[in-house]
Each structure stands twice: as C-alpha cells, then as structure tokens.
Amino acid sequence: MNAIHREEQQALARAVLEIDVANHPGVMSHVVGLFSRRAYNVEGILCLPVGDGRQSRIWLLVNEDTRLAQMIRQVEKLEDVIAVRRHHAEHAVFTELEDFFRP
Template sequence: MRLPTPDDMNGVAPAAGGLIALRLTVNNHPGVMTHICGLFARRAFNVEGILCMPVGVGTSRIWLLVNEDERLEQMIRQVRKLQDVLEVLPFPADMSAFTRLEDSMKVWESGGCRL
C-alpha cells in the first residue's frame, strides 16, 4: 500500500490513517456536486462528510471528509481532472467543523432553533 507523500499532497503530510479532508474549489452551477459525488460512488470510495459554501462569484468551496487508504492518491488525481474542479488540496482531517455543524443540526432538528 502506497500512501500519498507530502510531494503528492502539495506539501501537506497525510494523517496517520483514518480520515483526511479534501478542499475543492469548484465552479458553482447545477450538477457539479453530482459529478464529484458520482466519481467517488463509482469507485466505492465513501464520503464521510460534505460541506459546501459559495466563496466568490461563480465559485464554491467543497470540503470532503474521506477515508484515507491506498486509493486516495488516485482519487485526488481523478477529481482534479473534472472540468468544473479548479483546485484540490488535501489537509489533515479536522473534524471540528463537521462536529459543530452536526451539533447545530441536532439542536435545529429537536426544535430548539428556527430558521
């Protein structure tokens, strides 16, 4: 099994097993998320978490929390080839944003917060 090296990962060392976060900058229009998630699904690569927000005119940032395994390097190369993906940067997984969002959703779902 060959894990990505810091050179493969644009200078970011991979986490020791477990999860890694991928930060994607993408064109913001209908179908982009479907293309990205479809790529992962076709390769049976599970996505543990997704966050997406607009970051500029016509662009969005997507954070994907994925399992780190021997297929990760190939997945990153494949995602970079997608037409609407402008940038892919891997980061050691920081679950705090995903955990905070989950906690907020639990409060909202229990009726403690109204939109």
Template sequence: MPAPTPDTIDNSRAAGRCAVLELIVNNHPGVMSHVCGLFARRAYNVEGILCMPLPEGRLSRIWLLVNEEARLEQIIRQTMKLEDVVRVERHGADHEVFERLEEFFGVSPLPSGNGADN
C-alpha cells in the same frame, strides 16, 4: 479492489485515518453530481460533505471528509481530472471545518481523539 465494507470504514474511523479534502469548483447546478458521482462510482466512501458558493458566486468550495485509504491519492487524481474542479487541497483529519457540527448532527462527524477534542 473490493468496495470498503462498513466494518472496514468503522475501523479506519476508530483508528483516526481520515482526511479532509478542500475542492474549489465551478459553481453551477450539476457540479455536486459530478463530484459525488465520481466518489460513488469509484467505490470511495464520503463521510461528510459541506458546500457553499464563494463570494462572487462563480466558484464554490466543497469540503469532503473521507477515509484515508491507500487509494486516496488515486481518487484525488481522478477528482482533479473533473473539468469543473479548479483545485484540490488535502488536509489532515484535524482540520477544523468539520468541528462544532454536533448540534446539527447529534454526533461529532470526527472520530474521538482526532481533531476538536485534542
């Protein structure tokens, strides 16, 4: 399957076809490389990433904003295979975690008409 071109990414964003993934992962140096590397080498674009350790510090939570493509289920299965990934949960694009980031990014990471504005 060809990698998505910027055009197709923009189209899907305009159409509001986004998904938010919530990952619980082991917190150690390298876990971000494992997760981001997986998406990169399987040519699945990640639009946004947030990552913070959970209170006890043993686990971290990663939020990924991704395009909703036909391959989403496949990339989720690949993600769940990573040894450091404890859990993957899939949310709709209306999940609020990527809201109110305008002041840090200049633009809303969410497409208009999808999420915070509604």
C-alpha cells in the same frame, strides 16, 4: 452512533479535501460520482458559494484509503474543478460542526 462504533470510526484515518469548483448544477454529481463509482464512501460533505457565487467550495471528509491519491488525481481532472487541497481530519471545518450532528 454508539460509543464503541464512534471510536472505531475515529480509529480509521480520515482526510479532508477542500475543492474549489465552478458553481453550477451538476458539479457536485461529477465530484461525488467519482467516489461512488469506486464504492468509496464520502463521510461528510459541505458546500457553499464563495465570493460572488461563480465558484463554490466543497469540503469532503473521507476515509484514508490506498485509493485516495488516485481519487485526488481524478477529481483534479474534472473540468469544473479549479483546485484540490488535502488536509488532515482534525481540520476545523468538520470538527466545529459536530454540535449539529449529535444523535
């Protein structure tokens, strides 16, 4: 990513979503499918099991968009989603991983 493009990207407002889900095959498809069917790009995805592994936590980095509030409501409707929390883009979960994503 060149410097200009990177600045453009950062100029876009971002949001981080923290989503607690049941941990079984297909849950990620349910979540990201809601975004892809609306041509809404997911910029970053992290997911690991939590505690005893019956639940996972998905972190999504997305662009701010007028559709974001509707997206959150749609995600909340999924049977396998337990909770959705919204954070600002500076949330440490993605910023601390930047070293792993150097070009």
